[in-house]
Amino acid sequence: MAKPSINDYIGEISGLVGTRLESFLPGAWEVPESLAKSMEYSLMAGGKRLRPLLVIAAAESLGASREAALPVACAVEMVHTYSLIHDDLPAMDDDDFRRGKPTNHKVFGEATAVLAGDGLLTHAFYSVVQAARQPGVKVEEVLSIVEELAVYAGPSGMVGGQVADMEGEQGLTDLKRLQYIHERKTGDLIVFSLKAGGRIASATEEQLKALEIYGRALGLAFQIQDDILDLVGDEAKLGKKTQSDVKQKKVTYPYFLGLEASRAEVDRLTRSAKEAVTCGGIPNPERLLDIADNLLNRDH
Numbered sequence: 001m002a003k004p005s006i007n008d009y010i011g012e013i014s015g016l017v018g019t020r021l022e023s024f025l026p027g028a029w030e031v032p033e034s035l036a037k038s039m040e041y042s043l044m045a046g047g048k049r050l051r052p053l054l055v056i057a058a059a060e061s062l063g064a065s066r067e068a069a070l071p072v073a074c075a076v077e078m079v080h081t082y083s084l085i086h087d088d089l090p091a092m093d094d095d096d097f098r099r100g101k102p103t104n105h106k107v108f109g110e111a112t113a114v115l116a117g118d119g120l121l122t123h124a125f126y127s128v129v130q131a132a133r134q135p136g137v138k139v140e141e142v143l144s145i146v147e148e149l150a151v152y153a154g155p156s157g158m159v160g161g162q163v164a165d166m167e168g169e170q171g172l173t174d175l176k177r178l179q180y181i182h183e184r185k186t187g188d189l190i191v192f193s194l195k196a197g198g199r200i201a202s203a204t205e206e207q208l209k210a211l212e213i214y215g216r217a218l219g220l221a222f223q224i225q226d227d228i229l230d231l232v233g234d235e236a237k238l239g240k241k242t243q244s245d246v247k248q249k250k251v252t253y254p255y256f257l258g259l260e261a262s263r264a265e266v267d268r269l270t271r272s273a274k275e276a277v278t279c280g281g282i283p284n285p286e287r288l289l290d291i292a293d294n295l296l297n298r299d300h
Contacts, residue, residue, distance in 0.1 A: 058197025161185030187219025210280020
């Protein structure tokens with residue numbers, strides 16, 4: 001039987017993760033209805049499910065099963081979703097729409113949106129622990145995943161990047177600082193996703209390093225492409241307003257380098273990512289290579 005295309009593979013994983021997230025809160029738990037609805041609203045709003053995709057693709061590239069990787073795949077989507085809810089708040093990016101729908105605080109109010117984000121972040125760690133109950137997944141690897149999620153999503157990782165992003169007005173940030181923002185705010189959770197998938201499969205240190213290099217290059221390429229699409233993308237496909245970076249006076253790669261040089265940098269980083277997993281002892285890197293190409297050519 002022919003291997004599914006990369007778009008079919010992405011759709012398959014997205015559907016699988018979406019189905020699992022429909023019952024992300026155990027039915028026996030007593031959770032305020034408004035909180036559960038607010039959490040679910042953003043968690044089930046669609047999106048690319050890129051980070052869960054990378055968890056599963058990395059695990060499969062090393063011979064682990066999707067079922068074993070699913071608890072961590074769902075967890076990283078919860079962390080990503082919490083960050084978006086908080087990013088959209090008036091105190092931060094003040095966005096009215098996300099993925100073509102009103103942002104969480106526009107529907108549920110600011111206080112509930114903050115708490116929904118808090119709930120998703122803390123519940124993510126509960127979800128990660130469920131991976132230890134999967135056959136073949138080592139408890140010590142799950143401990144490492146918990147530790148790395150706290151690091152990559154925390155003050156030295158994604159949260160630190162969010163703060164630097166808020167402070168990064170045009171003229172006050174140089175290109176080196178911008179790279180720091182992108183690597184922390186976006187790249188760290190992508191690196192986490194790949195290493196977590198590797199740990200589910202008990203990857204060697206060489207394999208984990210290859211996944212980290214791949215993730216670091218891919219994450220930066222992904223964010224630069226976002227900067228480009230914010231300038232020239234289709235609002236209908238993006239599900240949000242374009243030119244928001246310009247309006248908020250945020251520094252971006254196109255701001256420093258121009259569009260064509262930014263596109264060239266995305267291409268260079270994508271090639272570096274592919275080289276890392278091709279030469280890094282990953283037994284079956286094909287899907288990771290396909291994902292890199294797919295992200296390079298995306299329009300939303």
